[in-house]
Amino acid sequence: MRAIVLASLLLCSLPAFAEQGRDTDAWHRVVGVLQYLEADYPLAVETGSEFELAEQKSFAAEAVEALEALGPDAAPFVSRMRTIREQVDAGAAPEEVSAACGQLAEDLVLAGGLMRSPRTPPDLEQGRAVFAHACASCHGADGRAEVPVAEGMEPAPANFHDAELMAESTPYKAFNTTSFGVTGTAMPAFPTLSEEERWSVAFYLFTMRQPGCEDAGRTPELSLEALATTTDAELVKRHGEGALPCLRGTIPDLDEERLLTEARRQVEEALRAAAAGDAKASRAMLLDAYLTGLEPVEARMRVRNSGLVDQLERAFLLTRQAVERGDEAAQQEGRRLIALLDVARSERSGTPGFLAVFGLTILILLREGFEASIIVAALLAALRKLQQPQHARVVHAGWISALIVGALAFVLGRQLIAGANQEVLEGVVALVAVAMLIYAALWLNARTQVSAFMGELRGKVSEALGRGSLLGLFTVAFSAVLRESVETAIFLQGLAADNVNGVIWGSVAGAAALLLLVFGIRSLGRKLPMQTLFKVSTVVMLATAVMLLGKGLRALQKVGWVPLAPVGGAGLGVDALGLYPDLWTLLPQLALVLAPFIWGALSRRPQKQARVASSGG
Numbered sequence: 001m002r003a004i005v006l007a008s009l010l011l012c013s014l015p016a017f018a019e020q021g022r023d024t025d026a027w028h029r030v031v032g033v034l035q036y037l038e039a040d041y042p043l044a045v046e047t048g049s050e051f052e053l054a055e056q057k058s059f060a061a062e063a064v065e066a067l068e069a070l071g072p073d074a075a076p077f078v079s080r081m082r083t084i085r086e087q088v089d090a091g092a093a094p095e096e097v098s099a100a101c102g103q104l105a106e107d108l109v110l111a112g113g114l115m116r117s118p119r120t121p122p123d124l125e126q127g128r129a130v131f132a133h134a135c136a137s138c139h140g141a142d143g144r145a146e147v148p149v150a151e152g153m154e155p156a157p158a159n160f161h162d163a164e165l166m167a168e169s170t171p172y173k174a175f176n177t178t179s180f181g182v183t184g185t186a187m188p189a190f191p192t193l194s195e196e197e198r199w200s201v202a203f204y205l206f207t208m209r210q211p212g213c214e215d216a217g218r219t220p221e222l223s224l225e226a227l228a229t230t231t232d233a234e235l236v237k238r239h240g241e242g243a244l245p246c247l248r249g250t251i252p253d254l255d256e257e258r259l260l261t262e263a264r265r266q267v268e269e270a271l272r273a274a275a276a277g278d279a280k281a282s283r284a285m286l287l288d289a290y291l292t293g294l295e296p297v298e299a300r301m302r303v304r305n306s307g308l309v310d311q312l313e314r315a316f317l318l319t320r321q322a323v324e325r326g327d328e329a330a331q332q333e334g335r336r337l338i339a340l341l342d343v344a345r346s347e348r349s350g351t352p353g354f355l356a357v358f359g360l361t362i363l364i365l366l367r368e369g370f371e372a373s374i375i376v377a378a379l380l381a382a383l384r385k386l387q388q389p390q391h392a393r394v395v396h397a398g399w400i401s402a403l404i405v406g407a408l409a410f411v412l413g414r415q416l417i418a419g420a421n422q423e424v425l426e427g428v429v430a431l432v433a434v435a436m437l438i439y440a441a442l443w444l445n446a447r448t449q450v451s452a453f454m455g456e457l458r459g460k461v462s463e464a465l466g467r468g469s470l471l472g473l474f475t476v477a478f479s480a481v482l483r484e485s486v487e488t489a490i491f492l493q494g495l496a497a498d499n500v501n502g503v504i505w506g507s508v509a510g511a512a513a514l515l516l517l518v519f520g521i522r523s524l525g526r527k528l529p530m531q532t533l534f535k536v537s538t539v540v541m542l543a544t545a546v547m548l549l550g551k552g553l554r555a556l557q558k559v560g561w562v563p564l565a566p567v568g569g570a571g572l573g574v575d576a577l578g579l580y581p582d583l584w585t586l587l588p589q590l591a592l593v594l595a596p597f598i599w600g601a602l603s604r605r606p607q608k609q610a611r612v613a614s615s616g617g
Helices: 002-010 014-018 024-047 050-069 072-090 094-112 124-134 148-152 163-167 171-180 195-205 224-229 232-239 241-249 255-275 279-325 329-347 354-385 389-412 419-445 450-459 467-496 500-527 530-558 583-616
Strands: none
Touching: 024 050, 024 072, 024 094, 024 171, 050 072, 072 094, 094 329, 124 195, 163 232, 171 195, 171 224, 195 224, 224 329, 232 241, 255 279, 255 329, 279 329, 279 530, 354 389, 354 467, 354 500, 389 467, 419 530, 530 583
């Protein structure tokens, strides 16, 4: 009886839905069957019930037929489903069958681009009203199914106070039950109910056996995605028995999940537009999904899971590339993107405390400030070697001004660095920094002829470091720190939403650590020979310029300002070095790397000719 209640809901009318091709409902049903087999096949084997084992075989056979009818998109999974059916028919080891069912279910979610949670927070009061109107006549007003009409039903209606039944179910499964009914029982489908009403009643069912929530303030924050796909037993295991009433009785409304859900919806629309041949509209929708869905929450997500953010950004770009090429892979790439968005939606659980935010803030400041610190320290060391320490104030004015701009960016926050503004700002600042770093490298390289230059310095300081050079020093220090300063402001905006005090004290500690780092590098510069210092500084600045050039162009690609021209595999890029598998970033970087060698070769040619002429005379 429990097997029928939990599983047959997902198999009704499978052939009819399969005829529609890529029908989301049919994909949901097959996934649900696999989830049922994963959980209940081991119980059927344990009890040895011929009836339950026959039910397992029937469901496995129906799932094979459904996948076969779904068309080309489901074809790669048919053989795996047939293997599962053969294992069930043969009474194979439960662990083996459960593992195969669970993995295939996850793969089908990805392939079908399925959404297993509501798009908006369910209304429990609405769910109560829907239950009273549509469900109470059979299940009873309290959900115990203790009503006269239930006595004549075979099987009996579900008792929503049955701990064993509810512990193995999820709101997602209840949503499917309400949507499609249960074949062979009196449970009908409710197609007249809206999607919001079906999700509301699905979530409401899981509150019926729970006492009231007594301490909602201490309840961990879980996403709708997590709550919709997690059983009561799993919630108790992770968060404790005492947290369950509040987890089921308090519906979260998280800004982050809402934005990611909207991004998912826009990606779905983009894929439909691409399938209809409208690549231009599809590209615009994907850009909107990225800029309005992922970008506003990227900073907060990155401090929790930077790897997932990198995967999402790469998936957005790969989907755009496939759409722009008119490639058939666009649908596949898009469904991978949707699956990653669902992972992001389900990931958030809880708000970091003071110590966590404090530590993350320090790490961010050190990470973002390291590159800029090297540039600033190199300039200061070079000035000291040139016996012009008085001009250090120009360098200090430059990087301090950049920090002030970063502080303003943090204060103005969401208005200045939201969405496309963030990427455009990062990209433009990075390109300006590239230009100024090249200038600084050339300025230092021109002074590697130490003996001649030192004589010039002693007589004509104002000419060697004239007004133009002082402005250049200021601009180099300013641009080198500005990009890191703005990027740091973006990350700290995300952390401040969790714990402002942690960000404040972490910033103080991180700034102190950065100052120690700068002075340490500066001390090292004092010990290096002057010519070696200049050469090392030149290389460091050029290498930094190459990295920033790649990152700047990549940022502008994300907002569509620079076109995409992928080359090689998606995994070939190294974000930390600003290297990406795209011709529009790699070719300019290659040109910048080769430029010093070409310049050196061209500059040596006149010198060689002059020496030859002199010796011949």
